Amino acid sequence: MKAALALTAALMIAAFVPAQQSLAQERLWHHATSLGVEPKYPEGFAHFDHVNPDAPKGGLVRLAATGGFDTFNPALPQGEPADGLGLIYETLTTPSFDENLVDYGLLADAISYPDDYSSVTFRLNPDARWHDGDPVTAEDVIWSFETIVEINPNQAQYYANVTGVEETAPGEVTFTFDQAGNRELPKIVGQLLVLPKHWWEGTDAKGNKRDIRRSTLEPPLGSGPYRIRNFEAGRSITYERVSDYWGLDHPTQIGANNFDEIRYEYYLDTTVQFEAFKGDQFDWWLENTARRWATGYDFPAVRENRVIKELFPQQYNGSGVLFGFIPNLRQQRFQDSRVREALNYAFNFEELSRTLFYGQYDRIDSYFFGLDDLRWKGLPEGEELEILESVRDLVPPEVFTEEYKNPASEDARALRENLRTALSLLTEAGYRLEGTQLVDANGQQLAFEILLNGPVIEPVASSFRDHLAQIGIAATIRVVDSPQYINRVRSFDFDMIYSAWAQSASPGNEQRYFFGSVSANEEGSSNYAGIADPGIDALIDKVIFADDRETLEAATRALDRVLMAHHFVVPSYTLRTARIARWDRFSHPPTLPEYSIGFPTIWWYDEEKAARTGVAR
Numbered sequence: 001m002k003a004a005l006a007l008t009a010a011l012m013i014a015a016f017v018p019a020q021q022s023l024a025q026e027r028l029w030h031h032a033t034s035l036g037v038e039p040k041y042p043e044g045f046a047h048f049d050h051v052n053p054d055a056p057k058g059g060l061v062r063l064a065a066t067g068g069f070d071t072f073n074p075a076l077p078q079g080e081p082a083d084g085l086g087l088i089y090e091t092l093t094t095p096s097f098d099e100n101l102v103d104y105g106l107l108a109d110a111i112s113y114p115d116d117y118s119s120v121t122f123r124l125n126p127d128a129r130w131h132d133g134d135p136v137t138a139e140d141v142i143w144s145f146e147t148i149v150e151i152n153p154n155q156a157q158y159y160a161n162v163t164g165v166e167e168t169a170p171g172e173v174t175f176t177f178d179q180a181g182n183r184e185l186p187k188i189v190g191q192l193l194v195l196p197k198h199w200w201e202g203t204d205a206k207g208n209k210r211d212i213r214r215s216t217l218e219p220p221l222g223s224g225p226y227r228i229r230n231f232e233a234g235r236s237i238t239y240e241r242v243s244d245y246w247g248l249d250h251p252t253q254i255g256a257n258n259f260d261e262i263r264y265e266y267y268l269d270t271t272v273q274f275e276a277f278k279g280d281q282f283d284w285w286l287e288n289t290a291r292r293w294a295t296g297y298d299f300p301a302v303r304e305n306r307v308i309k310e311l312f313p314q315q316y317n318g319s320g321v322l323f324g325f326i327p328n329l330r331q332q333r334f335q336d337s338r339v340r341e342a343l344n345y346a347f348n349f350e351e352l353s354r355t356l357f358y359g360q361y362d363r364i365d366s367y368f369f370g371l372d373d374l375r376w377k378g379l380p381e382g383e384e385l386e387i388l389e390s391v392r393d394l395v396p397p398e399v400f401t402e403e404y405k406n407p408a409s410e411d412a413r414a415l416r417e418n419l420r421t422a423l424s425l426l427t428e429a430g431y432r433l434e435g436t437q438l439v440d441a442n443g444q445q446l447a448f449e450i451l452l453n454g455p456v457i458e459p460v461a462s463s464f465r466d467h468l469a470q471i472g473i474a475a476t477i478r479v480v481d482s483p484q485y486i487n488r489v490r491s492f493d494f495d496m497i498y499s500a501w502a503q504s505a506s507p508g509n510e511q512r513y514f515f516g517s518v519s520a521n522e523e524g525s526s527n528y529a530g531i532a533d534p535g536i537d538a539l540i541d542k543v544i545f546a547d548d549r550e551t552l553e554a555a556t557r558a559l560d561r562v563l564m565a566h567h568f569v570v571p572s573y574t575l576r577t578a579r580i581a582r583w584d585r586f587s588h589p590p591t592l593p594e595y596s597i598g599f600p601t602i603w604w605y606d607e608e609k610a611a612r613t614g615v616a617r
Contacts, residue, residue: 027112027121033093033187035101035506036549041251050098050593051255051602057241059605060261060616061586062282064273066454067482068234068266071215074193077152077524078490079215080483082237083264087257088222092122092141093190094252097593097602100318100505103190104252107136107223113186120186121174129246130196130223138167143197145175151213154524157513161185181545184508196221225257238263255589258604268481270456280583283616284599287579288456290360297581306613308584315578318595320371320503322364324569325450325464327496329530330521333446337396338429340567345422346467347570348409356459361573365406367560368503370576373553376561379403383554387542388561394535396565404564406571415467423471438472447474448495453485457498460572490524498572499528507556511540515563529568536562585610 093103108122546552
């Protein structure tokens with residue numbers, strides 16, 4: 001039967017070859033994908049403006065990572081992939097650092113899609129090669145897509161709208177979609193990680209057959225600018241630059257990938273990690289603690305200007321974020337929105353700002369904080385109001401009449417008032433205060449555990465816990481290492497976590513993965529809260545199927561407004577500038593790109609600076 005089906009399929013393909021060839025000839029090819037904007041760089045551009053095309057090649061950069069790693073397989077939904085695997089593997093398209101909504105061809109040298117966005121075709125770059133010299137083929141692309149979707153539920157969900165993939169002409173791969181009008185799908189498919197089928201289906205040096213469905217620490221074959229030079233499992237990994245990299249002269253790669261070696265060193269404790277940085281064990285430190293940034297840099301290398309402190313706003317210019325304490329709605333205790341709202345009245349940001357944050361942070365009040373065109377503002381009007389009216393029966397009524405506002409505790413009196421408000425909400429939800437305990441109708445105290453990934457947020461969580469205790473809620477804190485935290489979050493084995501959602505300037509299909517009903521019980525998804533709400537699902541569709549930028553912005557503001565009204569998170573705080581300390585061995589182009597620091601991609605090793613600072617080992 002299989003043979004007969006295969007023969008029938010072959011005959012059908014043969015019959016349609018002339019039609020496919022005609023279609024290929026009629027395709028309108030693009031050198032980039034974009035979402036409602038004109039690409040900055042025209043077809044045939046020489047290189048990105050934000051690079052130094054004459055940057056010297058050489059030197060070592062040492063980076064730090066937290067936790068450990070146990071696999072070089074990037075396709076699996078479990079395990080801890082090594083940092084830096086993106087140096088080995090490549091995608092069909094790649095972004096520039098000075099644009100927000102555009103990707104340029106890389107493994108694919110051209111992209112085509114019809115006016116209704118019902119499919120996308122990628123024409124592979126004939127120069128693209130794996131490190132063993134074999135060409136990157138349409139078969140690799142098809143196999144990568146089908147395999148990743150098969151073995152990784154997260155990726156299956158991300159590409160859920162792709163219904164088929166096939167080679168429609170030599171070197172051309174077409175992805176078909178189950179719906180038209182989704183302008184983001186061509187861009188999403190362009191981000192597909194392409195893996196070498198012949199390597200993964202081959203055998204290792206011992207003659208054992210490889211299996212993409214299993215973890216491995218065999219250094220993999222890739223097509224990117226780096227390969228693995230050596231590693232110590234779970235502790236360090238060094239990548240070396242591929243001297244004959246196929247994309248060396250590709251316009252998106254000129255001036256990039258300048259270091260001969262990139263090394264990652266792993267640490268289990270951030271305090272030990274910072275001491276290692278001070279001791280010149282690695283080169284680059286992204287500071288995540290306000291107190292340390294304000295008081296922890298009085299050591300000789302800083303005073304001697306061998307270590308430089310610098311603020312970089314570029315890192316967050318094109319993104320939004322929500323950080324906060326996220327309750328697990330899969331548990332009955334958090335399903336009442338009044339309970340969730342009450343928790344926010346016990347979070348005292350103003351006290352933390354005075355005692356821990358040195359005034360460096362802003363309180364978050366949006367899922368798209370930092371993206372002014374996409375976050376809610378004022379009361380809904382215009383197209384946003386029309387969108388909300390279309391789902392009026394599915395969303396909280398207050399979104400039409402009230403602006404979201406975080407409680408503020410400027411002084412002790414305001415804190416007491418906020419805690420009284422919290423108790424009022426909890427009483428409405430069926431709880432009562434008996435002595436020092438807040439109990440339900442069965443006399444059971446409201447209690448939960450806050451799970452943290454390492455100790456950094458513990459002082460913040462402790463303040464939150466102490467104020468919850470003042471209204472009879474028994475919160476405990478559990479600090480675990482990264483592997484345990486990741487595994488527990490993946491399986492939704494938590495009461496409450498401290499985590500975040502990062503947002504791009506072009507929201508779309510990922511919103512289903514963050515907040516959609518389809519991902520609420522999909523283990524490993526980023527729907528940490530377990531949100532399953534028909535109104536939110538409808539608004540996510542409005543975002544995904546927006547036919548222009550103005551509608552996308554209006555729909556996103558509506559989605560943001562409704563998410564905030566449901567009180568799914570106790571929002572915390574953020575800093576819209578990256579605090580960076582670095583050993584002064586590197587240089588960068590005079591003007592950094594608008595949307596990224598670009599380190600280490602477009603920086604380079606500066607031998608003159610290194611001679612003054614001390615050569616890295």
